[in-house]
Amino acid sequence: MIDVHAHLCFPEFDRDREEIIARCKKELTAVVLATARYGECVEALKTAGMHKDFLFPTLGYHPTEGSDYEKVLDLIKRNKDRIAGIGEVGLDYHWEKDLQKQERQKEIFSQFIDLAEKLKLPLVIHSWEAERDCFEMVKGKEINIIFHCYSGPVDLAREIIQHENMWISISTNICFSKQLRKVAKMLPLDRLLLETDSPFLDPDRERKRNTPWNIKLSAEKIEKETGTPKEKVLGAARQNAIRAFRLKL
Numbered sequence: 001m002i003d004v005h006a007h008l009c010f011p012e013f014d015r016d017r018e019e020i021i022a023r024c025k026k027e028l029t030a031v032v033l034a035t036a037r038y039g040e041c042v043e044a045l046k047t048a049g050m051h052k053d054f055l056f057p058t059l060g061y062h063p064t065e066g067s068d069y070e071k072v073l074d075l076i077k078r079n080k081d082r083i084a085g086i087g088e089v090g091l092d093y094h095w096e097k098d099l100q101k102q103e104r105q106k107e108i109f110s111q112f113i114d115l116a117e118k119l120k121l122p123l124v125i126h127s128w129e130a131e132r133d134c135f136e137m138v139k140g141k142e143i144n145i146i147f148h149c150y151s152g153p154v155d156l157a158r159e160i161i162q163h164e165n166m167w168i169s170i171s172t173n174i175c176f177s178k179q180l181r182k183v184a185k186m187l188p189l190d191r192l193l194l195e196t197d198s199p200f201l202d203p204d205r206e207r208k209r210n211t212p213w214n215i216k217l218s219a220e221k222i223e224k225e226t227g228t229p230k231e232k233v234l235g236a237a238r239q240n241a242i243r244a245f246r247l248k249l
């Protein structure tokens with residue numbers, strides 16, 4: 001199995017990162033490292049360098065993250081051959097209600113889209129409550145597009161998967177969210193990715209630290225919902241991850 005979105009370079013993993021990665025290696029085929037700010041990007045490059053062919057970094061900049069996105073753009077250019085994609089990048093209207101600032105998010109996002117096109121790299125999109133605008137901005141682009149932690153409407157998901165270069169990534173939130181179960185139920189197996197967004201979205205709310213192997217809990221939920229055996233769900237999601245990120249395992 002492959003977790004396509006884990007922030008293993010967050011401080012939550014500082015105390016035992018290598019142990020966590022060792023357990024990941026036992027349970028998973030690969031983990032795609034997500035990043036949301038400059039410092040995390042630098043760490044992700046370093047950590048992935050120590051676990052080649054297992055950790056695949058993507059470099060990104062969260063839409064609500066302040067002002068050093070240019071440093072991230074530059075880092076991507078300098079490391080284009082060492083990364084599996086650009087992200088997470090995108091729009092967040094959940095945390096940002098100010099229309100002018102939303103416009104600013106779009107300007108920054110479009111710079112990342114342009115760079116992904118130029119470097120022909122997959123793009124991992126954060127689209128909280130801004131799924132429609134994100135979709136409109138990337139429609140027609142000839143790069144692989146991953147809607148990370150998708151939480152938008154079923155109708156839009158249906159539109160997204162009409163595009164062969166787009167995938168919807170289902171997070172461990174599926175363990176709580178009825179809405180997300182509806183999306184998963186509609187998704188054909190070849191459009192589905194699985195992610196934890198570790199350390200966030202722990203299915204065990206008491207423990208409060210998610211880890212990549214928990215995608216198997218999502219697969220169990222999907223089995224319950226659709227009747228598709230969890231092994232088949234995990235296998236399909238793994239194949240899709242290899243394709244979407246062009247992973248060389």
Ligand SMILES: [Zn+2]
Pocket residue numbers: 005007034036088197
């Ligand atoms: Zn994330």
